[in-house]
Amino acid sequence: MAIRVLLLAGALLAFACSHGATASDPSHLQDFCVADKTSPVRVNGLACKAAKEVVVEDFYFSGLHVAGNTTNKQGSAVTAVNVAQIGGLNTMGVSLVRIDYAPFGLNPPHTHPRSTEILTVLEGCLHVGFVTSNPENKHFEKVLNKGDVFVFPKGLVHYQYNNRTTGAVAIAALSSQNPGVITIANAVFGAEPSIPAGITTKAFQVEKSTVDWIQAQF
Structure with missing residues (x-):
């Protein structure tokens, strides 16, 4: 009897250990965790505001209808909507940007260390591309027109270039509340x-x- 109990206990322990090693928490453990930007607490993300202090504006941003100022050397402007603009994005793992391009404007080669990006052209035409990691460094490139969608894998160097004499606009979603650039x-x-x-x-x-x-x- 004692041996059976020991065997059962061992089996249960093995089951618990194997599942504990492979299981993980979901991306967030409550309905929301609105960022408390005044909190001195530093975590991988931002501390949560007290639920009773949360207001509807914590989930709202207005301004993507406004064109960015492209009068710079690169001829492009990025309007970000991440956790810095919408506290309610904290722990949600998503953000977006609007990108405006002057004629022949460039969003120069860059990476997002914490995010994959999916880009949609709203107006104009863009020449886009990304480069894979060493040693291949393979260059994937494509010309996108209005309504076309393109994916830039997480962490890889990528760019967008407006190869036309008229302006262009794109919107991109990113798989992080704070993708970095x-x-x-x-x-x-x-x-x-x-x-x-x-x-x-x-x-x-x-x-x-x-x-x-x-x-x-x-």
């Missing part, structure tokens, strides 16, 4: 303090004068 040129040549010239010249196989010129642009 790393613009490649800004990160490499606009770092503060600067990456030592000996590193950048060797990495890009160019003269220091070339690196100095590029850094001056940022």
Whole structure:
């Protein structure tokens, strides 16, 4: 009898351990966790506002109908709607952006370290693409017209270029409340303090004068 009890206990323990190792919590454990931006608590995300303090405006944003200002060197503007704009996105794992492009405007090569992106062209035409990781570095590219949709996998370098003489508009959904963005040129040549010239010249196989010129642009 004692042996049967031990065997049963062992089987139950093994079952619990195997399921505990593979199970995980859902993305959120309550109806919502509106971000308390005043809280000193630092977690992987933002602390929750007390439920009794939550108001309807915590789930609302207005402004995506307004075109972004594209009068800059790149000729593009991103209007973000993430947890910084809508506290109710906290723990929800989703956000979006509007991107405006001037004629021949560029959203330069960049990555989202925490998010996959799905982009829809609302107006105009875009030449888009992304590059896979080393060592293949395969370039996938496509010309998109109004109503077309394209996916940029999480963490991969990607871009959008308006190759027309008229403006373009796109909207993109991202699989993170705070996807982050790393613009490649800004990160490499606009770092503060600067990456030592000996590193950048060797990495890009160019003269220091070339690196100095590029850094001056940022």
